[in-house]
Amino acid sequence: MNDLNPSPDFEEKVRHAMKSPDASPEFANRLRNELVRRPVKMKPMIFKPAWALAFMLALMVIVVSAPGLAAALGRVFGYVPEVGLVETTSGLRMLAEPVSATRDGITLTITNVFVYEDRVELKYEVNGIAPENDGWQASDRSTNPTAFCGGVNPGDTYNPEGDARLRLPNGTTLERDYTGKYPQNVFAMQPVYDAAVPSDVTQMTFALKCIPMARLGVLPENWELTFDLATVPAGTVVGEPVIEVPPVIPEEVPASPSTDVVSAPKVTMTLERIVPTDSNTVLYLHFNMENADPSLISIMPRSVYIIDSLGQQIRLIGSFVWQPFEHQVGSSFEFVTESKPASGPLTVVADQVIAYYMPLYTDPPQTTTEEMTFTFDAGENPQYGQKWDLNKTFSIAGYDFEIVSAQAVAFEDLPNRQNFIDGSQGYDYGYQFIVEADPALELIAEMDIHGDEAQCWLTDVNKVETQPLIYTQLCKNGYPKGQVAVTIREMSITLTEDFKVEWKP
Amino acid sequence: MIGYKAVRTTPMIHDDLPDLITAAKGDPAAFGRLYDRYLQPVYRYLYSRLGNAHEAEDVTSQTFIAAYEALPKYREQGQFMAWLFRIARSKMNDHFRRNRFEVELDAAERISAGEDVLNELVHDEELIRLRSVIKNLNPEEQDLIRLRYVADLTFAEIADLLGRREDAVKKTVYRLLARLKSQME
Numbered sequence: 001m002n003d004l005n006p007s008p009d010f011e012e013k014v015r016h017a018m019k020s021p022d023a024s025p026e027f028a029n030r031l032r033n034e035l036v037r038r039p040v041k042m043k044p045m046i047f048k049p050a051w052a053l054a055f056m057l058a059l060m061v062i063v064v065s066a067p068g069l070a071a072a073l074g075r076v077f078g079y080v081p082e083v084g085l086v087e088t089t090s091g092l093r094m095l096a097e098p099v100s101a102t103r104d105g106i107t108l109t110i111t112n113v114f115v116y117e118d119r120v121e122l123k124y125e126v127n128g129i130a131p132e133n134d135g136w137q138a139s140d141r142s143t144n145p146t147a148f149c150g151g152v153n154p155g156d157t158y159n160p161e162g163d164a165r166l167r168l169p170n171g172t173t174l175e176r177d178y179t180g181k182y183p184q185n186v187f188a189m190q191p192v193y194d195a196a197v198p199s200d201v202t203q204m205t206f207a208l209k210c211i212p213m214a215r216l217g218v219l220p221e222n223w224e225l226t227f228d229l230a231t232v233p234a235g236t237v238v239g240e241p242v243i244e245v246p247p248v249i250p251e252e253v254p255a256s257p258s259t260d261v262v263s264a265p266k267v268t269m270t271l272e273r274i275v276p277t278d279s280n281t282v283l284y285l286h287f288n289m290e291n292a293d294p295s296l297i298s299i300m301p302r303s304v305y306i307i308d309s310l311g312q313q314i315r316l317i318g319s320f321v322w323q324p325f326e327h328q329v330g331s332s333f334e335f336v337t338e339s340k341p342a343s344g345p346l347t348v349v350a351d352q353v354i355a356y357y358m359p360l361y362t363d364p365p366q367t368t369t370e371e372m373t374f375t376f377d378a379g380e381n382p383q384y385g386q387k388w389d390l391n392k393t394f395s396i397a398g399y400d401f402e403i404v405s406a407q408a409v410a411f412e413d414l415p416n417r418q419n420f421i422d423g424s425q426g427y428d429y430g431y432q433f434i435v436e437a438d439p440a441l442e443l444i445a446e447m448d449i450h451g452d453e454a455q456c457w458l459t460d461v462n463k464v465e466t467q468p469l470i471y472t473q474l475c476k477n478g479y480p481k482g483q484v485a486v487t488i489r490e491m492s493i494t495l496t497e498d499f500k501v502e503w504k505p
Numbered sequence: 506m507i508g509y510k511a512v513r514t515t516p517m518i519h520d521d522l523p524d525l526i527t528a529a530k531g532d533p534a535a536f537g538r539l540y541d542r543y544l545q546p547v548y549r550y551l552y553s554r555l556g557n558a559h560e561a562e563d564v565t566s567q568t569f570i571a572a573y574e575a576l577p578k579y580r581e582q583g584q585f586m587a588w589l590f591r592i593a594r595s596k597m598n599d600h601f602r603r604n605r606f607e608v609e610l611d612a613a614e615r616i617s618a619g620e621d622v623l624n625e626l627v628h629d630e631e632l633i634r635l636r637s638v639i640k641n642l643n644p645e646e647q648d649l650i651r652l653r654y655v656a657d658l659t660f661a662e663i664a665d666l667l668g669r670r671e672d673a674v675k676k677t678v679y680r681l682l683a684r685l686k687s688q689m690e
Contacts, residue, residue: 006683010682011654011682013631013635014654015655018650018654020655023562023565024558027562028544031569032537032543062690137534153598172625279596303578315575315578338575339572339598399678
């Protein structure tokens with residue numbers, strides 16, 4: 001063996017001398033189940049109709065019912081991993097200890113319960129489900145969705161079969177909240193109940209007809225677990241202590257995509273809370289846009305990092321909306337550092353922030369469906385590859401964009417078709433729109449093709465740097481014919497400035 | 506060398522990795538497939554550093570959960586393995602910081618001796634000596650050996666992970682092997 005030519009035999013010996021065992025199948029399966037059941041905390045910018053509807057409902061209710069900016073001072077928070085902030089300003093009741101039950105190898109554990117004055121937040125987990133019985137993994141999940149608890153066929157309304165219910169000692173049953181008051185209530189295993197539980201209740205019963213997305217008729221059903229509540233006195237910190245960051249007057253940054261005709265709104269980023277833990281640091285950031293157009297619904301940071309006292313740049317992960325009771329939906333976010341930063345001052349930097357506008361769905365609406373709709377004549381027999389020049393101009397929040405053309409395409413033409421791991425699902429034909437705007441905006445417009453008969457749904461959004469947006473929507477029953485109407489549903493732009501906040505302990 | 510060929514890791518196929526990563530960004534089931542592909546190399550590497558299944562499972566869990574949450578921000582540039590191992594090493598370092606100790610190679614050896622295959626091999630004097638020689642390498646050198654021969658990373662992946670040139674990594678590993686061999690003779 002010379003310097004650059006080790007003998008394969010000796011490499012084999014080294015490999016063998018260092019050999020470590022593989023992970024056990026039990027562990028591998030358990031972790032896999034946990035992972036595929038975890039909520040996707042940061043979704044791409046694609047709103048599927050069901051999500052969009054839930055989001056809009058949540059937004060409308062919150063805009064109406066938001067109590068206004070609550071006084072941050074004097075509020076007491078703790079931080080519980082996997083749960084988030086727990087407020088104990090007025091005291092609360094919480095799960096005395098986790099409870100679990102195992103039936104036929106399936107273990108259901110209630111891990112957290114917090115009973116506030118006006119609501120109950122619960123979290124549970126299930127382990128031991130084989131992949132073939134797990135609706136997130138099973139091969140027939142898309143072809144036979146109703147074989148799984150809570151599954152619905154495309155287009156059907158929500159099926160609450162897998163919703164956990166809470167039964168109080170007096171027989172009252174609490175149902176999971178769907179009014180949109182608590183928008184974080186999107187995960188079946190983290191339900192929120194919009195109810196004021198009497199103060200003398202110290203025990204509840206968790207009742208679940210079937211495990212969400214588990215194959216029906218195969219796994220144990222009709223679960224019931226009784227758990228005890230412990231009282232947490234007001235002011236007690238639950239979990240890790242939270243550092244409240246005093247409000248400072250932030251530096252105002254004009255939103256970058258200003259054009260000659262748009263007066264740029266002022267965007268500010270505020271660091272509200274910090275939670276140092278043993279392994280990382282949790283940060284709560286709030287984005288605000290002054291003199292924003294009323295059709296703005298959310299400002300979403302896409303890329304955020306911190307620079308610690310040693311100059312290390314550490315990415316922040318998470319970026320999901322946290323308890324938005326005091327802010328408009330989609331402006332306050334929880335982030336976690338990828339690794340533990342050095343102690344001392346921190347600089348938080350957001351270098352990509354997306355602003356979302358939905359003028360049709362704000363309360364009150366900022367435009368009409370007619371104003372956001374365009375049509376083109378596809379004729380009675382549209383052919384694959386056929387193209388129509390449209391040149392339809394729209395303006396949302398002062399940002400102009402043009403629907404340049406439409407073309408009849410098929411699923412195989414989707415730029416991101418590999419994202420659809422279930423294939424076309426029958427949505428084989430539709431129209432592809434080219435949308436142009438000021439390249440600095442990185443504008444994305446999302447739209448829906450009308451027509452019940454055509455059932456248009458599957459959507460692909462492709463925006464590559466400064467190139468025009470390619471937006472495709474495919475339909476189930478061939479190409480929509482005749483006068484095809486399309487409505488702009490949403491528009492987003494990217495703010496490219498760096499937003500910075502410095503914090504000194 | 507009894508049983509070695511039978512337990513050797515099958516080389517991984519990376520051809521469809523970019524598509525899988527893209528799918529996994531919005532689909533937990535697709536992430537499950539990524540997990541299936543990378544679980545064992547990550548676990549073996551962590552086990553060899555931590556020396557016991559309990560802690561290796563704990564840190565492996567943290568690694569994949571962090572990867573799952575960070576994946577939407579990962580930009581595919583052919584460095585997924587390096588990215589994943591960067592997370593694993595970060596989680597492992599956090600673990601060491603919390604527990605203030607690091608398992609030495611012979612501790613891992615003792616614990617892993619429970620494995621059937623190793624039971625047969627632990628009596629092989631040559632391997633015992635080789636382990637002892639590897640143990641005398643400095644931690645960075647041991648880590649290189651682990652990345653290459655426990656986790657089965659390619660030289661390019663190790664280079665991405667460590668921020669070094671591929672040929673430099675290759676040369677370093679081969680020089681280490683030459684040193685080990687000379688110490689064994």
